[in-house]
Amino acid sequence: MPPYLRIVARIRAAIAAGDLRPGDRVPSTRELMRTYGVAMATATKALTALRQEGLVEPQPGIGTVVARRPRSPAAGPAADSDRLVSTAIRLADTDGLAALSMRRLAAALGIPTMTLYRHVTNKEELLLLMTDAAFGEAPLPDSAGRAAGWRAHLTISARLQWGVYRRHPWVAEVMSFTRPPMAMRAMAHTEWCLAALERAGLALPVAMHATMMLANHVRGTAVNLEWEANAEQDTGVDNVEWFTAQEARFAQITATGAFPAFSRLAALGPDAVDYELDALFEFGLARLLDGLSALVDALPHRP
Structure with missing residues (x-):
């Protein structure tokens, strides 16, 4: 145990035993230095830790005393x-x-x-709280109106989720579809989409598959945000610079004639395809919703 924690433990025990009562003066920094043979920094750190625990408080003209109304650590x-x-x-x-x-x-x-x-309790619980807080930054509307339809509801949810990942790329690593974190504000998106699809006439098991498919598209695209940020930080080369550096290698490969579609695409020019993740997200979202539209339209009795 570090020296300052030993000091904290002894003073904490004295307070718990009643040897030091509310309002009683606790040893000063210099007294701790003499008693325990520690440096001033160590003694100061011990008193700081006791204040952070809410066990002691500064008293003008007296020094540090046992807190009269101990605060909880939280x-x-x-x-x-x-x-x-x-x-x-x-x-x-x-x-x-x-x-x-x-x-x-x-x-x-x-x-x-x-x-x-x-x-x-552990880092897993910390990540759960972090994820819940991140989703809390983008709350779902109180009411989007049922008349807006299921597609509008799913679009709202997907874009809000994308915004969470955009601001906090690490969330994509925390989210899992086999062992999802029980973060209430993330689960609210699942509930929102399930309700909209059930109103559209889908059975709940089918609605759950559709909801997971949509969330996985958002998260699967967002995984690249963290990866790209780390790659740029490690290499100092951004995405555009990396692609530029690969042009000679790409030309060498397509010159073999083994990839004619790639060759034709390259001939269209660098602006023919938007490779930005926002564009890829929106394209995939629209196509997934188109597919769900076909599924909903095929229902025998739509509400």
Whole structure:
């Protein structure tokens, strides 16, 4: 156990046993240095940790005293759940999910790593809270109106999901269709689409398949966002520069005559196809909805 945590543990135990009561003065930084033989930085860190736990508080003219109304750890300014989740999201947005660890999150919050486990059981629970918060940034409308039809409802959901992935590419890695996270605000999209398709006349099992198909298109396209961001960060080369560097190799391959369709496509010019992910998402969304339209139109008795 680090020295500062040993100090924290002893003072915490003294408070719990009643040896130190609310309002009693706790040892100062210099007293901790003398008693425990530690550096000033270590003593300061110990008192900071006790304040973050809500066990002690500064008293003007006296020093640090036992808190008269101890706060729960969750209410601490550096360790409350909202700040924990928002900080984790910021780290994942900046450096990717692979770079997010409990140790790094604790360092960013300025608290001991073990303090995190008072708010989340493990990293899996942290990711669940992060995902739920990310989807909470793009809530579904309270009411889009049934008259708008199932296609409008599914389009709203798909574009909101795409926006979540656009802002937080790491979410695509967290989402799973075999072991989906039980994030309520993500599940709300499934419920929204199921209800719209059931009103259109589809049986719920069929509606569930259609909903999963749509969500998988959004997520499957979004997986490339994180990959591209990591590739650009690692190489310093963006997507356009990479394609430009591949032109000679592409020309060499198509010159063999083994790929005539590729050759004809290349002859149309660089602007013939929009390879941007937003365009690919919208194209796939429209085609999936066209296919579902055929399925709904074939129902024997439409509502």
